[in-house]
Amino acid sequence: MDYQVILQILDSTLRLATPLLLACLAGLFSERAGIFDIGLEGKMLIAAFFSAAIAATTGSVWIGLFAGISASVALAMLHGLASITFRGDQLISGVAINFLAAGLTVLISEDWFQQGGRTPQLAGAARFNPIDLPFADTFSVVPILGPIYKEVISGHTILVYAALLAVPLTWYVLFRTRFGLRLRAVGENPGAVDTAGISVTRLRYTAVVICGILCGLAGAYLATGFAAGFVKEMSAGRGFIALAALIFAKWRPWQALGATLLFGLLDALGTRYQNIEVIGFNVPVQFMQALPYILTVVILAGFVGKAIPPRAGGAPYVKER
C-alpha cells in the first residue's frame, strides 16, 4: 500500500465518519439526559430527504439544510411528546420513528418528484461543495505532512468541519457549563434535579431538540454533501452504527470522535477492498461491515471495559404525587 492510497483511505474515512459523528453526538445529548434514542436513523433519513428535496426545488443548499433540520426536529419533538409528556416507552417510540421516516420519505418523494424514491441530482449551489483550506497547495510540497494537509484535512464540505468542531463544543457544553451539569444530572437522577427546582421536562425537551438538530445536520450532510441527492433508505443503518459508536465511546464526546473515526475507517476499507488479506487470512468484506456491531456487542458484554449507560436512561420521570 503506497502513501497515496493510505491518504485516500483516510480521506474517505473522514467523509464516512462525519454523519456517524454528528448522529453519535446527537444521541449523546439525548441519552445523557435520560432519553434513549434508537430513532437516530429515522431522523437522519428524514433530514436527508427534506434537505435534498428543498435544496433541489429552491436551488439553495442552506434553505435545504434548514428544512432538513426542521424535519428532524419535528420527529425529535414527537419522540419527546411520546417519551416525556406521555411517559411512553422510549424504545418503542424510536422504532416507530424509524418506520415513519422510512415510509414518509419514499411516499413524499414519489409524490414530489416521481423518480422512484429519489430526488433530482443536486449541483452547484444546491449542494455543499468542498472547501480548500488556505495554503493547501503551498504546503503540499512539504514531505509527509503536506499531502496529509492537502488530501485528508483540506477539501471537505463545511459540514465535515462543523462535525469536528461539534466535538469540543459538546465536551464544553456538557462538562463546563451549568446547563451541561444539569443535563447530565437529569440523566442520572431526575428526582434530585427536580428537588433543586429545575424543570426535568424542560431540560429533557431541550436535549431532545439538540439531538434533532444534530441528526438533521447528519442527514443533510448525507444527501447534500456526501452524495448529490436523496436516495431511498440512504441512511442505510448509519443511525444504528452511530448508536453503536455511542456505546463504544461510553457516552463521552472525545471517545465518540475516536469510535466514529474507527467505524468510518472500517467502512472506507470495506468500500475500497472486497477482500482484505490479514496475516494470510482472507477477511471478507461482510465481516468488515459487521465489525462495528460485533465490537459493540463485545463492549456491551463488559469483557473489554464495561459500558454503563446513564442511570435514569429509558425511564420516564414521574413527579411525586
Next chain:
Amino acid sequence: MDTLPRWADVILIPVINLVLALLVSGLVVLYIGENPIEAIKILLNGAIGSTRGWGYTLYFATNFIFTGLAVSIAFHARLFNIGGEGQAAIGGLGVALVSLSINWPHWAVALPFAIIGGAVFGAAWAAIPAYLQARRGSHIVITTIMFNFIASALLVYLLVNVMKVPGSMAPETAAFPKGTNLPNAYQVLGWFGIPFNKFAPLNIAFLLALVCCVGVWALIWRTRLGYQLRAYGHSESAAVYAGISPFRITMIAMLISGGLAGLMGINAVMGEAERLVIDSVQGAGFVGIAVALMGRSHPLGVFLAAVLFGILTQGGIELEFEIPAVSREMILVIQALVILFTGALENMVRAPVERLFQRRKKRSS
C-alpha cells in the same frame, strides 16, 4: 388499578388506536392528492376480494404470526426482543440447511426436521443476546439490534461465497429438492374439493402458525413456566423473592422467542421461495413488533393483528399497482403509526378513556 373494564382494555383501546393510525394515514393519502376512501376500497379488494388476495394476505399473516408471537412472549417477561428480523433470517438458514441436507422423500418427513432446524437456529441467534442480558446486564434491545445487522452480513457472506450455486450469479442457494416442497393452499383445499387460487403462496405453514398460537397461549396461561414468566415480567424483585431465577426466565423466554421467529423460515423459505435468498424476511421481524403491541401480546390478538397487517401488506402492493402515486411504503407509515399509537403514545388515548369510565362509574354508584 382496575379503572377500565376488560372489554375496553382489550378491544376499545386497540380499536381507537387503529382508527387514529388509519386517520393519520388517510391524511397522508389526502396530502398526496388521492382519495382515501377509494384507496381503502382498492386495498381491501386487493387483499380479500379474491382467493388470490386471500392467499397472499394469509401468507403474509403467517409470517407476522410467527414474529408477532416471538415479540409477545418476550414482552411477557418484559424483554423487548427487537431482533426478530435477524432470528428469522438465521432460522431461514436453518430451514435451508435441513432442506438441502439430503434428498427428502416426502414433505411430511422433511417438515419436522425443518421445524427443528428453523427453531434451533433462531433460538441460537437469540441465545447470545439473552445470555449477555442475563449474565452481563447488556441491554437486550441494543444487542438484538446489533445481531440483526450481524445476521444480515453473515447471510450475505454465506450466500455470496459459500452456498451459492457454482457458476450462478444470483446470491441464492439451489432450489430445494422436490421432497421438501410444502403443499400450498390450492393443493390442501383441493383435497376437500374447495377451489383456490393456484399460484398464491399460502401454504401449510399457516396451520403450523395456528398451532403455535395455541401453544403459546397454553404455555403462558396454563403452565407453571408461563406463570413464572409473567410474574417475572410484572415484578422482577417479587419473582426473585418467590424463588424464580431471572437468568433461567430470561434465557427461556428469549430462546422460545427466537425459536418462534426462526419458524418463519418454514413459511417464507421452505413454503414460498423453496430456496434461500438474500433478505427472505423482508421486514417481517419488525412488523412483529407492531403486531405484538396491537394484539396486546395475546395469541388471539396477535393472530387478528397479523391478519390485519397481512391485509395491509397485500392490499398495499395492489394499491401501488392501481394508484402508483401511493407507493407500497404507505404500509410502513401505517405500521409506524400503529406502533406509535399503541406503543409509545398509549397514555394519550388511555388516560382520557379511563377518565371517561371513572366518571360514568361515579355517576352510576
